Amino acid sequence: MFxxxxxxxxxxxxxxxxxxxxxxxxxxxxxxxxVNTTFAIELFIKTLAMQHGKKLHGHEIKKLFRxxxxxxxxxxxxxxxxxxxxxxxAGGVKTMHDLQKVLEEIDTAFVDWRYLHENTAKPLxxxxxxxxxxxxxxxxxxxxxxxxxxxxxx
Numbered sequence: 251m252f253x254x255x256x257x258x259x260x261x262x263x264x265x266x267x268x269x270x271x272x273x274x275x276x277x278x279x280x281x282x283x284x285v286n287t288t289f290a291i292e293l294f295i296k297t298l299a300m301q302h303g304k305k306l307h308g309h310e311i312k313k314l315f316r317x318x319x320x321x322x323x324x325x326x327x328x329x330x331x332x333x334x335x336x337x338x339x340a341g342g343v344k345t346m347h348d349l350q351k352v353l354e355e356i357d358t359a360f361v362d363w364r365y366l367h368e369n370t371a372k373p374l375x376x377x378x379x380x381x382x383x384x385x386x387x388x389x390x391x392x393x394x395x396x397x398x399x400x401x402x403x404x
Contacts, residue, residue: 251300252392255293259385262286266378284363284376287385288356294388298322301395312357325391333390339383349387352380 262283269279288311295314299306302319318326327346334344343349355375362374 251293251297252396255290255297255392256389258286258290258293259389262290262385266382270378280376281363281366284356284359287381288360288363291356291381291385291388292360294385294392297392298325298388298395301392309360310357311359312353315353322391325394326387329387329390329394333383333387337383337386339379339386341379341383343380343383348380349384352377352384356381356384 265279265283265286269276270283291311292309292314295311295318296306299314299318299322302322304317304319306314306317308314315323326349330343330346330349334340343352355377359374359376362369362372363376366374
């Protein structure tokens with residue numbers, strides 16, 4: 251699941267660099283960027299939950315985050331503290347309270363932006379920097395569990 255999350259994160263990074271950051275930005279790339287990024291975030295959260303013995307279902311980011319086991323949230327908090335001062339994506343996100351605002355904004359983005367054509371009246375918002383930073387934090391938290399000490403036998 252972690253590898254799949256990474257694949258969607260890499261696809262969103264490619265879209266961001268090649269279509270959104272260029273001048274003029276390609277507005278048609280917004281939906282694929284948001285869908286790929288928020289799905290990566292969803293899969294990172296589910297990976298972290300699985301690493302702590304809990305299986306999560308659904309697409310609502312806030313609900314998934316809320317259901318994360320405590321040790322997983324502690325890892326996120328540690329990675330947030332570690333990356334807040336060094337990541338180019340951190341922006342103003344420094345605390346779990348700040349992170350909650352990001353979760354609020356992207357809560358149903360995976361579904362909303364996939365079906366944008368069905369509900370054009372619904373106002374949608376995505377703030378690039380904190381959303382990318384959330385993905386970076388979650389990636390680091392999941393990766394922390396994959397690092398294992400090397401066993402050396404004499």
